Amino acid sequence: MYAFEYRKAASTEDAESGFTAADDASFLAGGMTILPTLKQRLAQPSDLIDLSGIESLSGISVEGGTVTIGAMTCHADVAASADVQSAIPALAALANLIGDPQVRNRGTIGGSIANNDPAADYPGAVVGLNATVHTTKREIAADDFFIGLFETALDEGELITKVVFPVPEKAAYRKFPNPASRYAIVGAFVAKTSDGIRVAITGAGPTVFRVTEMEADLSESFSADAIKDIAIPQDDLNSDLHASAEYRAHLIGVMASRAVGDCS
Amino acid sequence: MQISVTINGKQETGEVEPRTLLVEFIRYQLGLTGTHVGCDTSQCGACTIHMNGRSVKACTMLAVQADGQNVATIEGVAEPDGTLHPMQEAFRDNHGLQCGFCTPGMIMSALAMVDRHNGEALDEQTIREELEGNLCRCTGYHGIVKAIAAGSKAMQGGA
Ligand SMILES: Cc1cc2nc3c(=O)[nH]c(=O)nc-3n(C[C@H](O)[C@H](O)[C@H](O)COP(=O)(O)OP(=O)(O)OC[C@H]3O[C@@H](n4cnc5c(N)ncnc54)[C@H](O)[C@@H]3O)c2cc1C
Ligand code: FES
Ligand code: FES
Numbered sequence: 001m002y003a004f005e006y007r008k009a010a011s012t013e014d015a016e017s018g019f020t021a022a023d024d025a026s027f028l029a030g031g032m033t034i035l036p037t038l039k040q041r042l043a044q045p046s047d048l049i050d051l052s053g054i055e056s057l058s059g060i061s062v063e064g065g066t067v068t069i070g071a072m073t074c075h076a077d078v079a080a081s082a083d084v085q086s087a088i089p090a091l092a093a094l095a096n097l098i099g100d101p102q103v104r105n106r107g108t109i110g111g112s113i114a115n116n117d118p119a120a121d122y123p124g125a126v127v128g129l130n131a132t133v134h135t136t137k138r139e140i141a142a143d144d145f146f147i148g149l150f151e152t153a154l155d156e157g158e159l160i161t162k163v164v165f166p167v168p169e170k171a172a173y174r175k176f177p178n179p180a181s182r183y184a185i186v187g188a189f190v191a192k193t194s195d196g197i198r199v200a201i202t203g204a205g206p207t208v209f210r211v212t213e214m215e216a217d218l219s220e221s222f223s224a225d226a227i228k229d230i231a232i233p234q235d236d237l238n239s240d241l242h243a244s245a246e247y248r249a250h251l252i253g254v255m256a257s258r259a260v261g262d263c264s
Numbered sequence: 265m266q267i268s269v270t271i272n273g274k275q276e277t278g279e280v281e282p283r284t285l286l287v288e289f290i291r292y293q294l295g296l297t298g299t300h301v302g303c304d305t306s307q308c309g310a311c312t313i314h315m316n317g318r319s320v321k322a323c324t325m326l327a328v329q330a331d332g333q334n335v336a337t338i339e340g341v342a343e344p345d346g347t348l349h350p351m352q353e354a355f356r357d358n359h360g361l362q363c364g365f366c367t368p369g370m371i372m373s374a375l376a377m378v379d380r381h382n383g384e385a386l387d388e389q390t391i392r393e394e395l396e397g398n399l400c401r402c403t404g405y406h407g408i409v410k411a412i413a414a415g416s417k418a419m420q421g422g423a
Contacts, residue, residue, distance in 0.1 A: 102309060
């Protein structure tokens with residue numbers, strides 16, 4: 001690791017002013033991505049601004065048909081939350097599928113979506129449930145948040161404070177995990193919401209995306225059969241040592257069908 | 265930077281760089297070498313410790329992140345007179361280790377697992393799923409899974 005300055009922010013204002021004052025700062029949440037990156041010397045921030053002391057960023061609340069999760073809430077807390085389990089069981093189940101217990105005890109929802117790893121799980125739920133990402137400056141709709149490979153709508157130094165998920169009628173998440181890391185090779189999040197059906201796919205492309213053709217067919221008839229003949233174009237899908245684009249395209253159909261089955 | 269960490273019930277202070285890893289502080293500055301480094305890439309769990317009662321990988325935390333927190337390492341598991349904890353005893357009885365390199369992390373993960381399940385005896389499927397973050401190159405896991413099941417049972421009744 002290259003040397004850096006460390007400071008623990010006391011409030012979101014403190015974190016933002018620290019960010020602005022530094023040459024080239026990064027926020028530090030659970031550290032499950034940024035610390036491995038620094039160890040490999042793939043980044044060289046001048047300052048790490050630790051968000052863990054900002055109490056207002058952690059916690060879960062359910063009210064008015066929404067589930068709100070603070071940016072610094074770790075995956076283990078989302079998975080174990082009785083409130084999330086009863087309001088959006090698919091979201092608690094998704095959190096429980098991330099990595100391993102030690103990673104879930106540190107990794108946070110804010111860090112996961114800010115990082116926007118193509119194989120991360122949370123982007124599936126954020127887009128699938130049409131959640132809203134709140135930052136210190138504004139509110140960003142899920143469909144506008146994830147832009148591309150490791151790229152989001154966040155401006156430099158913009159801090160995520162919480163994510164607000166509308167409670168769906170039914171939702172389910174199915175993933176085909178990489179057997180070593182548990183990251184998604186393909187993950188499908190399917191939700192029946194008051195605004196219609198949403199199908200979000202993570203792991204398969206450079207960033208999470210919706211399959212509007214499946215959404216349309218599922219609105220006609222909500223059954224795995226309705227989408228079984230939809231062919232997913234391979235052109236924009238990831239191809240790596242874990243899975244070819246062709247295999248991922250096939251898995252999208254399989255995982256989406258299973259998720260639909262879980263919703264019925 | 266000056267940090268102060270409660271380790272196995274004892275207050276420890278030390279001077280670290282911001283980039284010093286928690287596992288480096290524990291091993292090199294405090295001399296508690298029971299916490300191992302297997303991969304140094306957040307995969308293997310040999311460095312598993314507890315922070316505020318939860319299992320974490322000490323190779324993927326900065327020492328400064330543990331400032332003011334409560335840390336437990338494998339050295340704090342047995343009784344001060346050397347009597348093994350029931351979970352450690354279970355690893356010995358069930359062939360839960362060969363070379364022993366992964367064992368401290370396995371035991372810290374096992375104890376956190378029992379804790380997450382409110383002290384209940386654990387079944388095989390739960391153990392296999394929740395041992396995802398710990399790798400063993402020797403045993404093939406069967407002995408470890410048996411050991412954790414037996415250890416969790418032996419812990420019933422508040423051992
Ligand atoms: C072994 C292993 C296995 C894993 N498996 C999976 C898996 O199966 N599925 C999965 O989805 N993930 C997986 N992860 C990733 C993990 O779940 C974390 O979600 C992820 O590492 C990022 O969260 P973090 O809190 O650790 O963020 P950090 O590493 O602390 O930060 C990541 C990035 O986000 C920025 N950031 C953090 N918080 C904020 C904020 N509030 N506002 C703005 N920017 C912010 C940071 O500056 C940094 O650039 C795995 C990680 C490991 C080490
Ligand atoms: S040494 Fe920490 S996970 Fe392998
Ligand atoms: S006993 Fe050798 S690595 Fe597990």
